[in-house]
Amino acid sequence: MSFRATFATAVRVLNQLRRDPRTLALLLFVPVLLVFLLEQLFSDRRMVFQQIGGPLLGLFPLIAMFLVTSITMLRERVSGTLERLMALPLAKLDILAGYAIAFGLVAALQAILVSVVAFGLLGLDTQGPPWAVVLLAVSNAILGMSLGLFVSAFARTEFQAIQFMPAFILPQILLCGLFTQRSQMAGWMRGLSDALPFTYAYDALHRATQLGLFDGRFVLDLTVTIGVTVLALTLGASTLRRRTG
Amino acid sequence: MIDYRPMAASPSIVVDGLRVRRGGVVVLDDLSLSVASGRVTGLLGPSGSGKTTLMRVIVGVQIVEAGSITVLGEPAGTPSLRSKVGYMTQNPAVYGDLTVRENLRYFARILDAAPDNVDEVLEMVAMAPFGDRVVNRLSGGQKARVSLATALVGNPELLVLDEPTVGLDPVLRRDLWKAFNELADSGKTLLVSSHVMDEADHCHDLLLLREGKLVATGTPASVRQQSGKQDLDEAFLALINEEVA
Ligand SMILES: Nc1ncnc2c1ncn2[C@@H]1O[C@H](COP(=O)(O)OP(=O)(O)O)[C@@H](O)[C@H]1O
Numbered sequence: 001m002s003f004r005a006t007f008a009t010a011v012r013v014l015n016q017l018r019r020d021p022r023t024l025a026l027l028l029f030v031p032v033l034l035v036f037l038l039e040q041l042f043s044d045r046r047m048v049f050q051q052i053g054g055p056l057l058g059l060f061p062l063i064a065m066f067l068v069t070s071i072t073m074l075r076e077r078v079s080g081t082l083e084r085l086m087a088l089p090l091a092k093l094d095i096l097a098g099y100a101i102a103f104g105l106v107a108a109l110q111a112i113l114v115s116v117v118a119f120g121l122l123g124l125d126t127q128g129p130p131w132a133v134v135l136l137a138v139s140n141a142i143l144g145m146s147l148g149l150f151v152s153a154f155a156r157t158e159f160q161a162i163q164f165m166p167a168f169i170l171p172q173i174l175l176c177g178l179f180t181q182r183s184q185m186a187g188w189m190r191g192l193s194d195a196l197p198f199t200y201a202y203d204a205l206h207r208a209t210q211l212g213l214f215d216g217r218f219v220l221d222l223t224v225t226i227g228v229t230v231l232a233l234t235l236g237a238s239t240l241r242r243r244t245g
Numbered sequence: 246m247i248d249y250r251p252m253a254a255s256p257s258i259v260v261d262g263l264r265v266r267r268g269g270v271v272v273l274d275d276l277s278l279s280v281a282s283g284r285v286t287g288l289l290g291p292s293g294s295g296k297t298t299l300m301r302v303i304v305g306v307q308i309v310e311a312g313s314i315t316v317l318g319e320p321a322g323t324p325s326l327r328s329k330v331g332y333m334t335q336n337p338a339v340y341g342d343l344t345v346r347e348n349l350r351y352f353a354r355i356l357d358a359a360p361d362n363v364d365e366v367l368e369m370v371a372m373a374p375f376g377d378r379v380v381n382r383l384s385g386g387q388k389a390r391v392s393l394a395t396a397l398v399g400n401p402e403l404l405v406l407d408e409p410t411v412g413l414d415p416v417l418r419r420d421l422w423k424a425f426n427e428l429a430d431s432g433k434t435l436l437v438s439s440h441v442m443d444e445a446d447h448c449h450d451l452l453l454l455r456e457g458k459l460v461a462t463g464t465p466a467s468v469r470q471q472s473g474k475q476d477l478d479e480a481f482l483a484l485i486n487e488e489v490a
Pocket residue numbers: 245267268272290291292293294295296297298299
């Protein structure tokens with residue numbers, strides 16, 4: 001692995017985003033719009049907004065980065081640039097780390113922007129400090145990136161890659177505890193929920209924002225999130241083949 | 246072209262007993278050849294004859310079933326070769342959403358080439374006026390030249406160029422061949438593929454490939470002599486018929 005190649009890749013990915021201002025604008029402003037809608041929707045039930053607002057801030061980047069990464073990596077595979085990179089003095093880890101740095105930065109921007117609006121303008125109030133939301137948002141973004149990278153190997157077209165979002169992400173959002181408390185789920189659903197990474201990402205956010213509780217369970221949540229990220233990155237790296245048939 | 250220089254002592258590429266299977270079909274079978282250093286070797290053959298596959302083997306991105314491939318004294322695919330071998334893929338492998346210069350800078354950073362090098366290679370492929378143009382806004386031929394420029398970045402010892410002159414106008418084609426010859430004069434080794442026989446006369450040596458097998462090798466003059474034909478197109482046909490007969 002080389003710092004130079006990693007950095008070059010991060011700059012390249014950021015340049016690609018910069019050259020696509022519409023995507024960048026969507027990435028940065030859609031979460032803001034959604035949080036605003038949420039606040040309006042529950043304007044007479046502030047409790048609900050306070051409850052799900054915080055965790056939601058930290059989940060937006062996960063979803064966005066999942067999509068952006070799976071499409072970008074798919075394009076890299078299909079357009080032949082990945083094959084070209086494999087003939088260069090560049091480790092697979094350089095590509096992955098370059099992506100992680102670039103998308104991590106965008107995720108941080110996204111999280112900061114939506115946090116400023118939510119905490120500053122919309123009166124969102126959480127138990128934990130706002131920066132904890134931003135930090136968790138970035139770590140979730142990298143989780144989303146790793147998952148997107150991994151699933152991109154199973155898509156042949158951009159249509160397929162986009163369909164991974166409802167197939168892969170939506171069930172996790174439904175089961176993570178955001179809509180129904182996990183203790184109220186039927187046994188099998190609870191079991192499934194236990195096995196899904198979103199559950200831990202959400203629980204960490206819930207603890208940080210609602211309970212202000214950085215306890216043992218919080219540490220477990222973080223450990224699982226990071227563990228799954230590393231696993232998905234490793235599996236993703238194994239789908240980047242230097243030699244193909 | 247008359248070439249007075251002696252053959253270099255040790256060839257840049259030695260292939261021995263190469264067999265490659267793609268999609269279940271043997272596309273290169275028991276192929277043995279060598280490519281002399283400091284010369285322009287033309288890899289000629291009709292479309293589907295295995296030119297791209299052979300080049301992929303040489304740059305180490307193709308899964309090989311059998312045979313030994315030595316490039317600059319080391320087995321093909323050795324990591325240290327990746328900064329010594331420049332590869333231009335048949336379909337332009339560049340980032341369409343970046344500018345020409347952003348693309349080249351990325352390759353230059355990975356290869357640790359001097360920033361000036363980007364302007365040098367742009368000059369060489371006559372793309373200097375388009376440095377700040379986004380690649381997607383270029384014509385097919387211009388895109389191909391950007392892709393060629395990525396192979397030239399970092400001053401590699403060996404250049405493997407897959408149909409670099411296809412789709413270019415005659416003046417540009419002539420200029421590129423001149424540049425290839427100048428590179429060889431300065432000690433570089435070039436392996437250049439084409440499916441157009443007319444290009445053969447720009448090369449010092451020829452490898453004529455048909456259905457994954459070598460039909461003839463040697464200088465253009467010796468290929469003419471072997472076949473008894475002056476026109477290289479006819480020479481190629483005559484040599485194939487000889488094989489069949
Ligand atoms: N990705 C692939 N999968 C399976 N077969 C392939 C693939 N690419 C090329 N081939 C086959 O390999 C043979 C050689 O192709 P190629 O090396 O691209 O020839 P050329 O470059 O001379 O046109 C052809 O029969 C082609 O159909």
